[in-house]
Amino acid sequence: MAEKDVANLTAQEAEAELARLSAIIAEANTAYHTEDAPDLSDADYDALKRRNAAIERRFPDLKRDDSPSEQVGASVAEGFQKVAHSQRMMSLGNAFSEDDVTEFARSVRKFLGLEETSALAFTAEPKIDGLSLALRYEGGVLVQAATRGDGAVGENVTANARTIDDIPDRISGAPDILEVRGEVYMSHEDFAALNLRQAELGAKTFANPRNAAAGSLRQLDSAITRGRPLRFFAYGWGTLSSPLADTQFDALKRLHDLGFSTNPLTALCQDIDAMLEHYQHIEQRRATLGYDIDGVVYKVDDLDLQRRLGYRSTTPRWAIAHKFPAELAWTRLENIEIQVGRTGALSPVARLKPVTVGGVVVSNATLHNEDYIAGRDANGAEIRGGKDIRIGDWVQIYRAGDVIPKVADVDLEERPASAKPYDFPTACPECGSDAPREAGDAVRxxxxxxxxxxxxxxxxxxFVSRAAFDIEGLGAKQVEQFYRDGWIAQPADIFTLRERYGTGLQQLKNREGWGEKSANNLFDAIEEKREIPMARLIFALGIRHVGESGANLLAGHYGTWADFRDAMAQAEPKNDAWQHLVGIDGVGDVMAHSLATAFRPGAERDAIDRLVAHLDVQPAVRRGTIDSPVAGKTVVFTGTLERMTRAEAKARAESLGAKVAGSVSAKTDILVAGPGAGSKAAKAAELGIETLDEDGWLALIDTA
Known part of the structure; x- marks a missing residue:
């Protein structure tokens, strides 16, 4: 398949493209990590990864089990001993604009309960484009060096690390156990000299400094690594027997004093303006640094605050990478087309005169919704200075961390006199039905x-996607074919195909692309999927706002299909079933409304019941298996907490296996009541629910 813009891919094309990208990236990883002979440039490799991620965002149900986006680094290559990291080596969240940085700082303050006027300092340092490495020192002696690998398990490259001049074999005055983390890189000058030597020897040259550094560090023969000009910047630490300092900035100074190279462009910033000013300073110097960087990393300076902020599943809350700007290009907007998705959303797509942006030929771009076209945001405020977007306009195309291009700006001086304001349709272009826009919704x-x-x-x-029923032999192409021919109109029809068409197999086996064996294989594959885990079924229903994680959450909470179905059918705004539903952490009013709507009497509920009649739905394992005093219990916080913020309390409770609800009900196990507790405390007393003050709560969980 010729490469197409993500915005213009069909689901069938997306599935094929994800398979293609997975194979190419896997092959590139092998060449890069194990053969020391990368055959893709850094930019091309990153573009493939971004394209893969963008397709997965647009088609989350097509995400592969071996998706490159689920890999942090790479698995250990053959020949290297595996090293399990005592503390997982995490990745960083990304910011692509000043607004993203402002939002990052705001989210940190909100989590910590800090006012805007409260002091909150950050460090800002260049983001080195190299290979992450963890160095473990015991009693001041380097005993182990490990690559990041997949974050949990890396490669033992101790012998190779000892050959790098910036990495000391021995240090004095350090904690007894010290794990230094940093980046191995190669300077532009050394990279050019290395490639010149490789060429003179008739050996393969390297694609870029990062690949050269990674390939050099992963040599099985440390003598080869010794001949490669590798450098190392320390930027952090893992396991420590005692703290290095009280702040990030002072800890880096301590590492420098111990003999490690730290980046001289690291600065301490007292506010967002200083952070952004330093970002601009580094960006302006980027071409003169002599080594590759791809952004600036901000970290909360106070290490106690870092501890309180903690981690998400793969990234710390206290740090973010501010990436350098995306590439821009100007081209002509030739048309605006409307695509209709499975939830009925009318999505406008810009058809462009093809233009190269960041090494990719772009012919389509997203226009988000009718407000974006009209030059306003969801609240009615102006964007782009209030300039609307019209067919025939000269538009600026923007590519950020993903590969889905966006129309960023319009040049009014280039607007044709004949260009008219775009009249967004109020009827579906596919079936002609009304396409209303509900209050609070951004789309029709x-x-x-x-x-x-x-x-x-x-x-x-x-329904048949990989994360849902995943029926072998029944993909997007077959679904389109069977729907077009009237064989299936609803999911339940899939499970009656053999009954309706399988007795003689004649109708199916004589179709193009089908034979008796493939037809029988399809019917057998369908039979195998009659037994389905509850979470997969919930996700497969395609209920708006219920994704894969939401489906797992609901299945884990209700346990059985019957309990879930009955609870959804009973849920009405403000009744007990509704309050219990929205009390599940991760379920809000929006998701609850979609669930309740789907299970009310009507066509959608009938389709669900008809489907489930053909299935054996397997119950889910209920949440709460962590060994702690609050595991599996439902906790409600009310009033003012004085020793932690509500966000901290919630995160701590969930980490111990508790479910945090927003309201008190008969299913509540513990109410934590601070000063100012009102109606929730009264209702808990009425229901006989255990009530603790903040000190009592902390005493309880500190035993965990």
Whole structure:
């Protein structure tokens, strides 16, 4: 398949493209990590990874089990001993604009309960484009060096690390156990000299400094590594027997005093303006540094605050990477087309005169919704200075950390006199049904439901997707074919295919691409999927706002399909079933409304019941298996907490296996009541629910 813009891919094309990208990236990883002979440039490799991630965002149901986006670094190469990191080596979240940085700082303050006027310092340092390395010292002696690997397990490269001049074999005055983390890199000058020597020897040259550094460090023969000009910047630490300092900045100074190279452009910033000013300073000097960087990393300076902020699943809350700007290009907007998704959303797509942006030929871009086209945000405020977007406009195309291009700006001086304001449709272009825009919704949605062919087909594709029923032999192409021929209109029809068409197999086996064996294989594959885990079924239903993680959350909470179905059918705003539903951490009013709507009497509920009649739904393991005093219990916080913020209390409770709810009900196990507790405390007393003050709560969980 010729490469197409992500915004213009069909689900079938996306599935094929994800398979292609997975194979190419896996092959590139092998060449890069194990053969020391990368055959892709750094930019091309990153572009493939971004394209893969963008397709997964647009088609989350097509995400592969071996997805490159789930890999942090790479698995250990053959020949290297495995090293399990005592503390996982995490990745960083990304910021692509000043607004993203402001939002990062705001989220830190909100989590910690800090006012805008409260002091909050950050460090800012260049983000080195190299290879992450962890160095473990015991009694001042280097005993182990390990690559990041997949974050949990890395490669033992101790012998190779000892050959790097910037890495001391012995240090004095350090904690008894000290794990220094940093980046191995190669300077531009050394890289050019290395490639010249490689060429003179008739050996393969390297694609870029990062690949050269990674390939050099991963040599099985440390003598080869010794001949490679590798450098090392320390930027952090892992396991420590005693603290290095009280702040990030002072800890880096301590590492420098111990003999490690730290980046001289690291600065201490007292506010956002200083952070952004230092970012601009580094960006202006980028071409003169002599080594590759791809952004600036901000970290909360106070290490106690870092500890309180903690981690998400793969990234710290206290740090973010501010990446350098995306590339921009100008081109002509030739048309605006409307695509209809499985939830009925009408999504406008810009058809462009092809233009190269960041090494990729772009012919389509997202326009988000009708407000974006009109030059305003969801609140009615102006964007782009209030300039609307019209067919025929000269537009600026923007590519950020993903590969889905966006129309960023319009040059009014280049606007044709004949260009007219775009009239966004109020009817579905596929079925003609009304497409209203509900209050609070950013998009219009087709009201046709299953009578809309676009929605029906997309729902069926979602149903058979990898994270849903994943029926072998029944992919997007077959779904389109069977729907077009009237064989399936709803998911339940899939499970009656053998009954309706399988007795003689004649109708199916004589179709193009089918034979008796493939037809029988399809029917057998369908039979195998009659037994389905509850979470997969919930996700497969394609209920709006219920993704894979939400489905797992709901299945883990309710346990059985019958309990889940009955609870959703009973849920009405403000009743007990509704309050229990929205009390599940991760479920809000928006998701609850979608669930309740789907299970009310009507066509959608009938389709669900008809489907489930053909299935054996396996119950889920209920949440709460962590060994702690609050594991599996439902906790509600009310009033003012004085020793931690509500966000901290919630995160701590969840880390111990508790469920944090927003309201008190008969299912509540513990109410933690601070000063100012009101109606929740009264209701807990009425229901006989255990109530603790903040000190009591801390005493309870500190035993965990």
């Amino acid at each position: 949605r087709c009201s046709g439901g299953l009578i809309c062919p676009a929605q029906a087909v997309e729902k069926l594709k979602h």
